[in-house]
Amino acid sequence: MANRSENLPKKFTDRLSGQLSAEDFESFKAAIDGDVPVSYRTNPFKPADIEFSDTTPVPWCDEAKYIAKRPSFAEDPLIFAGAYYVQEASSMFLWQALKQHAPLDKDIKVLDLCAAPGGKSTLINSLLTEKSVLVSNEIVGKRSLPLIDNLVRWGNPNTIVTGSYAESFSQLREYFDVIVTDAPCSGEGMFRKDPKAAGLWSPSLVNSCADVQTDIVNHIPRALKMGGLYIYSTCTFAPEENERRVEQILETGEFEPLDIDLKEEWGITKIEVEKEGVTATGYRFIFHKTKGEGLFLAAFRKKGEEARTQKFSISPKKIKSIFMVRKRESEDLRKWIKNGKDFEFYQDDREDVFAIPSHMVQDFKILSVSQKVRHQGIKIGRFNKKNNQLIPDHELAVSNIAAEDIPRHDVEYRDAINFLKKQEMSMRSIQGVKGWAIITYKGLALGWVKALPNRLNNYYPSELRLRKDV
Known part of the structure; x- marks a missing residue:
């Protein structure tokens, strides 16, 4: 049993003891020394035989389960x-x-404003219709890499990853139907899961995070449609970062608070915040009451009727300057994907080609000229300069849009691990295939191989390869 409670910052415990009753505070200190719950959420677009023993449902999410003991996820090809x-x-x-x-x-x-590493974005994407659009934003370049990787694994093409400051989205007036802000915070709710976070904590960190959150709340609601849903959350207990931000949202007079139906056994604490004669409810997760880490969440509806036309202030000329791949080349590219007629293609400065759903092309163009776009749709490959043939990309292999007539070969566990480690594979492991093929495990794609007359080339990306000894 860890002694995390002994290493908590004194100024943090002094404040929290004032927020909680004496009994709750003692229960909190006992719980922070307890085990950290482990949970996972399944991908509804990639049903699989996931073999974890002793699981129980996460009651507030239909596709999630707790695992009694943390397994070595890196040893499971299905997570890749x-x-x-x-x-x-x-x-x-x-x-x-x-x-x-x-x-x-x-x-x-x-819009998922603070999206890395991708947990909330993949959750949101699981709930959206095929023709919806998810914009996942992460301002820190290094943090956007796992975000892109996780969305790529999820496999859907209706996503765009951006790297913009909150104020940049304010020019997209009334553009989004839903905005989710899991704001950068002091991380008090992660002290049990990540004890190092306690060592980084200070009152000044709380104040600086509150300043960032204030700026976000000032700018982001402008991009939300009238009648749109705004969700604000943090993983901290600090009133400066939670209750004060709810007050800030209510002070605008633009939002009405929303209640979320709960079941008592979930152990979620309701926090009432009153401002301008309006009372909003925040929902707090705290270790000794809920089976999870610390969280605060509040939901709001933007008042008014949705406008018939969008009001973003972007030059139509700039939007038209974003060129898609020409029709003649697109016909060959469509052979690589399912329902190819429903896609258009974009080639970036590095000559990578992306498949973008037709319904999302206008959004992609608007965001390309107004935000810093880091990724769009599904990267399907790049052209071989010698013969102008497409060299397919890893993203296409693990996507949900790869053409059904692409050869696939299901391998056993050991071969799957060897493939993920980017080791050489025997020709015997994939018989009867010539050229490009997708390696699968339990029916789910892991990546590309290319069968040549005398060898089998493993095209799993070097930067993603499994480094753990399995």
Whole structure:
């Protein structure tokens, strides 16, 4: 049993003891020394036979389960195939907020403002219609890499990853139907899971995070449509970062607070915040009451009727300057993907080719000229300069849009591990195939191989390869 409670910052415990009753505070200190719950959420687009023993449901998310003992996820090829995402249980409460208040039966635009490493984005994407659009934003370049990787594994093409400051989105007036802000915070709710976070904590960190959150709340609601859903959350207990931000949202007079239906056995604490004569409810997850880490979440509806036309201030000329791949070349590219007629193609400065759903092309162009776009749709490959043939990309292999007539070969566990480690594979492991083929494990794609007359080339990306000894 860890003694994390002995290493908590004194100024933190002094403040928290004032927030909680004496009994709750003692229970909190006991719980922070307890075990950290482990949970995962399945990918509804990639159903698989996931073999974890002793699992129980996460009650507020239909596609999530707790695991009694943490396994070595790196030893499971299915996680590389995108069959599931290991996510902290409390953060999956977003599922309830969206299910209860977002128009998920419609084709909508959603902004996940602080999206890395991708837990909330993959959750959101699981709930959206095929013709909805998810914009996942992460300002820190290094943090955007795992975000892109996790969305790639999830496999859907209706996503765009951006790297913009909150104020940049304010020019997209009334553009999004839903905005989710899991704001950068002091991380008090992670002290049990990550004891190092306690060592980094200070009152000045709380104040600097509150300043960032204030700026976000000032700018982001402008990009939300009238009648749109705004969800604000943190993984901290600090009133400066939670209750004060709810007050800030209410002070605008633009939002009405929303209640989220709960079950008592979930152990979620309701926090009432009153401002301008309006009372909003925040939902707090705290170790000794809920099976998960620390979280605060509040939901709001923007007042007013949705406008018939969008009001973003971007030059149409700039939008038209974003060129897609010409029709003649597109016909060959469509052979690589399912329902190819429903896609257009974009080639970036590095000559990578991306498949973008036709319904999302205009959004991609608008975001390309107004934001810093880091990724779009599904990267399907690049042309071989010698013969102008497409060299398919890893993203296409693990996507949900790869053409059904592409050869696939299902391998046993050991071969799957060897493939993920980017080791040489025997020709015997994939017989009867010539040229490009997709290696699968339990029916789910892991990546490309190319069968040549005398050898089999493993095209698993070097930067993603499994380094753990299995």
